[in-house]
Amino acid sequence: MNQEILEHIKNSLRKGVRIDGRKPDEIRPVTIQTGFLTTAEGSARVKFGDAEVLAGVKMALEKPYPDTPEDGVLMVNSELLPLSNPEFESGPPSIESIETARVIDRGIRESKTIDTKSLCVEKGEKVWSVAIDIVPINYEGNLIDMGGLAAIAALKTATFPFVKEDGTIDYHQRTDKKLDLKKMPIPITVCKIGEIFIVDPTDEEEKAVDARLTVTSVDQKTLCALQKGGDHPLSESDINTMVELALKKAGELRKILEGVN
Amino acid sequence: MEKFERPSKRKPEEARPIEAEAGVIKKADGSARFKIGDTEAYAAVYGPRDLHPKFLQDPKTGILRCNYSMLPFSGDGTRVRPGPSRRSKEISLVTEKALLPVLNLEDYPNTVVDVFIELPQTDAGSRCAGICAAAIALADAGIIMKDMVAAVSVGQVRGHLLVDLDGEEEHMDENEAADVPVAMIPSTEEITLLQMDGIVTKEDLSKALEMVKPALKDIAEKQREALKKKYEKKA
Numbered sequence: 363m364n365q366e367i368l369e370h371i372k373n374s375l376r377k378g379v380r381i382d383g384r385k386p387d388e389i390r391p392v393t394i395q396t397g398f399l400t401t402a403e404g405s406a407r408v409k410f411g412d413a414e415v416l417a418g419v420k421m422a423l424e425k426p427y428p429d430t431p432e433d434g435v436l437m438v439n440s441e442l443l444p445l446s447n448p449e450f451e452s453g454p455p456s457i458e459s460i461e462t463a464r465v466i467d468r469g470i471r472e473s474k475t476i477d478t479k480s481l482c483v484e485k486g487e488k489v490w491s492v493a494i495d496i497v498p499i500n501y502e503g504n505l506i507d508m509g510g511l512a513a514i515a516a517l518k519t520a521t522f523p524f525v526k527e528d529g530t531i532d533y534h535q536r537t538d539k540k541l542d543l544k545k546m547p548i549p550i551t552v553c554k555i556g557e558i559f560i561v562d563p564t565d566e567e568e569k570a571v572d573a574r575l576t577v578t579s580v581d582q583k584t585l586c587a588l589q590k591g592g593d594h595p596l597s598e599s600d601i602n603t604m605v606e607l608a609l610k611k612a613g614e615l616r617k618i619l620e621g622v623n
Numbered sequence: 624m625e626k627f628e629r630p631s632k633r634k635p636e637e638a639r640p641i642e643a644e645a646g647v648i649k650k651a652d653g654s655a656r657f658k659i660g661d662t663e664a665y666a667a668v669y670g671p672r673d674l675h676p677k678f679l680q681d682p683k684t685g686i687l688r689c690n691y692s693m694l695p696f697s698g699d700g701t702r703v704r705p706g707p708s709r710r711s712k713e714i715s716l717v718t719e720k721a722l723l724p725v726l727n728l729e730d731y732p733n734t735v736v737d738v739f740i741e742l743p744q745t746d747a748g749s750r751c752a753g754i755c756a757a758a759i760a761l762a763d764a765g766i767i768m769k770d771m772v773a774a775v776s777v778g779q780v781r782g783h784l785l786v787d788l789d790g791e792e793e794h795m796d797e798n799e800a801a802d803v804p805v806a807m808i809p810s811t812e813e814i815t816l817l818q819m820d821g822i823v824t825k826e827d828l829s830k831a832l833e834m835v836k837p838a839l840k841d842i843a844e845k846q847r848e849a850l851k852k853k854y855e856k857k858a
Contacts (some may be wrong), residue, residue, distance in 0.1 A: 399696065399697075399742050399743055399744045400746065401661075401696060401697050401698060401699065401744045401745060401746075402696035402697075402744070405743075414648075416694070416743060418694065418695065418696025418697075419696065420695065420696050420702035422701050422702065426732075436625060439695065439705065441705055443692075443739065443741060444650065444669075444690070444737070444739050444741075445648065445651070445666075445667040445739035445741050446650060446667070447650045448652075448669050449650070452690060454706075455705075457634065467839060493696075495693070495694065495695040495696055495702075495704050496706070497741070499647075499648060499665060499741075500647075500648045500649050500650050501648070501649075501650060502650065505846045531700075533699065533700050533701075539703075546854045547717065549718060555652070601839075
């Protein structure tokens with residue numbers, strides 16, 4: 363990236379000013395839209411300002427893994443579409459997209475948001491699989507937080523497809539049965555640039571980041587996943603500050619998510 | 624011939640409702656969303672930009688590179704595996720050929736114009752929706768074009784010619800249903816995409832190509848309106 367923009371981002375931040383005029387702890391205006399795709403069992407569009415991310419849920423009946431014969435299968439996948447940013451290229455999944463998917467996956471899996479036992483149809487033979495695909499349409503940074511929010515919104519509004527008498531699925535018919543979400547895990551990534559902590563970085567700000575910490579939480583005080591990134595180390599006091607900020611911001615997003623049905 | 628009513632109650636020559644929008648992806652040089660019924664395509668254009676690796680460069684002209692892709696949750700049934708397939712590669716190729724005739728990339732030697740098409744939901748006619756979105760996105764990117772390119776399919780179900788088959792109609796007639804995706808340059812009425820699967824007589828093919836023209840011209844009008852709307856908003 364242009365070295366001068368990078369310098370500008372860093373210098374302005376020292377004065378507490380961000381490139382788009384936000385406060386360091388301010389998330390861009392958030393909108394969540396759900397249930398607009400006809401082919402997905404659940405769908406969500408999350409916008410933070412102009413940044414846009416889609417999440418889609420597909421469900422199927424599959425044979426369970428031999429070591430977990432009574433558990434449904436949960437899968438989170440993400441792809442950095444070259445459509446969404448000039449810097450993304452076609453090809454096999456990049457390491458960034460794999461990290462994004464795995465961090466979001468951990469938040470959902472470890473918090474036991476979905477009771478995988480409840481997805482069992484016939485022990486050892488047939489279980490529901492739930493696949494969540496997360497893609498940016500306009501990539502302007504912060505995919506983990508936006509994707510994590512979109513994934514939960516899509517799961518929250520997803521409905522099971524109709525199972526015919528022969529045990530196969532008719533995807534053209536939907537039931538009104540929903541997934542039973544036990545928690546609302548929300549990832550917030552706090553970034554450290556110099557001595558300043560910011561949330562919801564733009565794609566330009568992401569390049570100036572020294573270190574970042576993604577904190578996924580299910581309520582005001584309970585964490586369910588962490589991921590440190592960036593080239594610089596973090597002190598214990600940095601981590602405490604970042605966790606504190608992440609919990610506060612997650613509370614704001616959780617309130618918006620509660621209104622989504 | 625017995626009377627035939629379309630499940631959607633559309634007239635035989637009637638396409639599904641259309642939404643077209645330009646400039647929907649801020650990061651792209653040009654972009655568009657094109658929705659026809661429950662089939663929706665996003666297209667983003669990047670370029671003209673440097674082409675790497677260098678041996679792909681053509682010193683006489685810029686090249687067009689299209690990439691058609693269905694998002695994993697966009698399919699009719701189970702999840703679509705991400706990444707290219709034989710089907711998506713072929714559609715990318717014919718999309719390129721459908722758009723090339725209206726472009727002149729000779730002013731941009733050694734460069735590439737990348738067109739990325741992603742479909743969040745499909746209900747038949749996805750390659751045509753992709754081409755419609757791509758044409759708007761190319762114009763939105765300021766690439767010089769001789770004309771728009773509009774695309775829609777025309778099919779034959781139980782002996783009846785129908786414009787813009789939806790998924791339900793495609794599966795009504797397993798034996799004889801024919802599906803002909805067509806792209807056209809509206810001012811010259813030249814055809815830039817023509818494929819077919821199914822069985823059709825040569826007379827019916829001529830009829831189908833005649834029948835689909837008004838729908839294509841109407842689509843081209845909606846594409847132009849989408850572009851005008853974006854720039855009117857700015858003014």
